[in-house]
Every structure is written in C-alpha cells, then in structure tokens.
Amino acid sequence: MRDGNEATAPGRWNRRGLLAAAAALPAAALLPGCSGERRRRSSGGRITLRFQSLAWQRDSLKANEQLVAEWNAHHPDIQVRYVQGAWATVHDQLLTSFEGGEAPDIIHDASDDLADFAYGGDLADLTALLPARLRQDIPRHSWETATFNGRVYGVPFLQEPRVLIANRAKLRRSGVRLPTPERPWTWEEFAEAARRLTRGSDYGVAWPLKEPVSATLNLALSTGGRLFHRRPDGKVEVRFDAVDQVVPRTIHDQVNVDRSASRTTLGMGGADTLPGFFAGRYAMVPLGFSYRQQIVQQAPEGFDWTVLPAPRGTSTAQGVSPQTLSIAEDCPHKEEAMAFIDFLLRPPNMVRLALGDWLLPTGQEALRDPALRVAKHDWATGTALAGSLRSAPAQSVRGYPEWKDKIATPGLQEYYSGAIGLAALRKRVVRDGNLVLARYQR
Secondary structure, three states, rough: OOOOHHOOOOOOOOOHHHHHHOOOHHHHOOOOHHHHHHHHHOOEEEEEEEEEEEEHHHHHHHHHHHHHHHHHHOOOOEEEEEEEEOOOHHHHHHHHHOOOOOOEEEEEEEEOOOOOHHOOOOOOOOOOOHHHHHHHOOOOOHHHHHHHOOEOOEEEEEOOEEEEEEHHHHHHOOOOOOOOOOOOOOOOHHHHHHHHOOOOOEEEEEOOOOOOOHHHHHHHHHOOOOEEEEEOOOEEOOOOHHHHHHHHHHHHHHHHHHOOOHHHHOOHHHHHHHHHHHHOOEEEEEHHHHHHHHHHHHOOOOOOOOEEOOOOOOOOOEEEEEEEEEEOOOOHHHHHHHHHHHHHHHHHHHHHHHHHHHOOOOOOOHHHHHHHHHOHHHHHHHHHHHOOOOOOOOOOOOHHHHHHHHOOOOOOOHHHOOOHEEEEEEEHHHHHHHHHHHHHHH
C-alpha cells in the first residue's frame, strides 16, 4: 500500500450506521440474490467473474487490463470483467457492496484493510483453495499479513519498503557515508547525517507525516518496537516501551531539538514534499519505494537522486501491508476465481504487475527476475530489502482503525510538532488506546 494512499485512508463507517443509511435506499436495490445472482448466473454455461482492481498508474492499469484480456482469450467459459476501484474509497465501497450483496468476486485491497472483512465473514477462506505453487512461492512472513485466526483471506502479491530518497549531490558534498542495504545507517548515524546536511534554510530531512501512524509503527520494527502485544488469553493490549519510543523520539528531536527536519512538511503527504526536494530544500525524504516513478517523471533534468535503505536499529526489519487479492464469500465460483488469481500471479505476470506499479513482488521467483535487479532507478536497492519486510504490527488487531484515527494520529501529530511531550503521548496511546481496543475484545 503506497504512502499516498495512507495519506488518504478512507474513513470507516460502523455497520450500524451503514445499515441505517442502507434503509433509505430503494428496496429493490437491497433484495438479496436479485441483480447479484443474475450477474453471476452462467449464460450458455459461461461464468462471468468481476475483478475489482485498484491499479491507477498508467503502466499498472495497462498490465492489469492486458492480463485480463489474455485470461479471457484462453478461457472462453470463465470470463473476467475488469472493474475499476479506487484506493481512497475502497473500504467504504466494499463495506457497502458486501452489505448489499453486490461485492466483486475478486477483490484487490491491502492486507491491513482485511481484518474486519475477514472476521465479519465477508471474505472467503482461501486456505484450502490455494494452489501449492502459490503457497510455496510466497514466503510465510508474507502470508502472515493476510492470515486471521489461522485462515488465509488474501493473497499478498505486491509490497513496498519505506526508503530514503536522497539528493546524491548534497550527500556527496557533505562527506557523509552513503549507506547500502548491506550496511545501512543506524538511527544515530541517520540523525547525525541529517544534522550535517542542514545548512541555513535547507534541511537534512523532510518527514511527510500527514498520516503518521503506519510510518511510525512500521519503522519501529527495526528497534524491536511492536506496540501491540497479544496476551496469553488472546487479547491484544497496547504498550509503549523504550524500544517503541526510539523512532518517534528521533523524528521529534529532528524537528524540535536539532532543527534538522522541516516542521512544515509534517502535515504533508509524500508527493507534497517533492517540489521542495527538487528545489534542494531537503536532502532526504523518507518515502515509499514506488515514489521513484513520480521522481523520474517530475524531477528537473539532471537532478541527481538515489535510494537509500531506511535506518536500522537492532535489525533491518520494517513492517509492510502488501497489496492482496481476495475472493468474496458470496462468490459462487470460488475455484474459478482462484484459478484466475493463480494465473494473474504467475511469476512472469507478477513481474509485469510489479514493474507497472514500481513495487516489489512477494513471490520469490518473480523477485529473482533480472528486470527487478537492475541498477537503473535503484531497483536493486529495493529488491535487496525484500527479505527484511515483515507483517505490519497492527495487521490483525481489531479496533486498530479507530485507535489509529482517534488516538494515535492526533497524539503523534501533536508530539511531532512539539505540542506535547513523550509522557503525554504515552498516556494517550496506551491508556486511551486500550480503552478503545477493549470495546472490540469483549
């Protein structure tokens, strides 16, 4: 899931509110088995499956549409209809379509959006449907991102590490060591480099933290931070231990103590920082790996940039929420839908999808493809980081969206701006946060 989408994460309706809203719709629109059943019914023995894709970049759209066309050409009895979805609205759109019995058969989403749908019975359990090839090609830690209560509800297929996009000329002039995937900076070295790169009104780093929670949690995995801990009774509680505090404290100090990070970018999304980056106001910007495409398209001619690995703590681990493909529980042709997913994620096809989205495939055979290991646009740096990507800490926590929106997001925003201290942040994230989670675990 790309950073820009995190910045525009959809609001979430509760089911009671949704049903109240649905009551106002014409009755015919809500009759179960009406238009939905007609849509899925075979015509002359032919099955039609609806595949809702969230592809939005030109090359990604092209790859998805070509693959659907290739499938349809070879499977006249199982046709797939491409349906365009949007990252910004997918959660509410799926919620509405599940309630109305109109959900797409094959669903493109991100793993951190699946928990409520999986626990709510909206998504099919894929555990017994998965082909052995697919199960073996994708590593276990990737499957964990879409596994709830021991059952698989999505196939993770594309993922995005967070990296440092850096102005190479500025780094060389400063004399700082250029980190590599084999020898990344520590968080202390990163803070020191940002200080050395700060000159006058130019900052060493710009943190685009309009949506600060997932970036903070995922990077905190490198210092052993998890925040969410499952107790022996199975319930989850929030803690904010010393290992959880290293990353947020580093960001806070860069903004408020060292002044090596720009304060104005804290309220920005990733793309908003690019004009300042191109103008030389920031030497480094922590962004998702896919932002390389925007940089290639928008950077002024001759702009010298590079991709650096994120800093390490006790390890190089970082959390990710891969893009996933799921099947609706209401889909009457689950085996056929899985056959299409298996086709879409064959290694050569997974490479096409990864190149189209400027992301990394989860499949190990696709990851070995030479096209994803070239030096151009630092593809090789990204593929070298793939082994350190782990399931995001909040992946399967029920109540996480409310905790994030109501507690953690305003708390971190105020902490990073210097409005509150670490003790106040801890109190809100833990005490208030556990009250929220408790309502989901009664």
